[in-house]
Amino acid sequence: RVALFPSGAALLLPGLLDALEGSGVDVQARDEDLPAAAVPTLLADYDVVLTHRDERAPDSSSPRVTAEPLMREPIDLILPPGHPLAEQDAVRPDQLADERWISVRGGFPVDDVLMSVAAATGVQPHVVMRINDFRVIEELVAGGHGVALLARHAVTSRTVVQLPLAGVRAARIYELARRPAADDVPAVATVLQAFRDVAARVRD
Missing domain, CATH: 3.40.190.10 (Periplasmic binding protein-like II)
Structure with a gap:
């Protein structure tokens, strides 16, 4: 079992x-x-x-x-297509201070990393939705409804932009x-x- x-x-x-x-x-x-x-x-x-x-x-x-x-497994930032940061090789936490976040419920690794981003920036993230289904999160980001952190191997969408975070230990x-x-x-x-x-x- x-x-x-x-x-x-x-x-x-x-x-x-x-x-x-x-x-x-x-x-x-x-x-x-x-x-x-x-x-x-x-x-x-x-x-x-x-x-x-x-x-x-x-x-x-x-x-x-x-x-x-x-x-x-690294945890990456996912962005909607056309996002101003989408052309970078990596994104620093301080560049994300004004973003609308889609996160998972508290107590899970992805949300723990988001709290690390908050600690690095000194800004409490503006979490607009908490959804544990990664597929739903991808669709919301692809539709431009926010940005998110997702485990690297869990990303399946060809629409979202997937980038590593710089300067934060981001993994599960x-x-x-x-x-x-x-x-x-x-x-x-x-x-x-x-x-x-x-x-x-x-x-x-």
């Missing part, structure tokens, strides 16, 4: 299932769009939880949880969480290794 956050599932789950084909392990996967703080609760129902956190946040390890960093860390001693269960160990192999291919 595996829980994955939706954009992580889109990136890794197809490859995970391919890697496990013929292994004898039957994966029952479900998307759970919850912050990393919910991991202990999720582990009451799942054997492995793929979660994500801001790279500056502490990992999810505790006496009840074993957490393993899996991969780092994927973590594999499980109960202590779960690695001793052969099926769990097989799934964990398959996750590592798929993440390595994504990084490469």
Whole structure:
């Protein structure tokens, strides 16, 4: 039983299932769009939880949880076509002080990075919408309704402009969480290794 956050599932789950084909392990996967703080609760129902956190946040390890960093994914700025900053190679936080932001709900890595932008500029961001579905965010940005931060591999739109942020640690860390001693269960160990192999291919 595996829980994955939706954009992580889109990136890794197809490859995970391919890697496990013929292994004898039957994966029952479900998307759970919850912050990393919910991991202990999720582990009451799942054997492995793929979660994500801001790279500056502490990992999810505790006496009840074993957490393993899996991969780092940059978080980029996305802009509507024709935006005045769209021709730059990267954007500094101070250039974004007057923007209308579309963000996710609080407690998720993308919003944590937006708070870092606020700290760098000294200006509280003007968040006009909070939506956790990255596809909806892309469509709103493409339509000129604001700018946003999105995880790099989650961007699918060919319309928006995707640029790195300069001068801010902007990334999320994927973590594999499980109960202590779960690695001793052969099926769990097989799934964990398959996750590592798929993440390595994504990084490469």
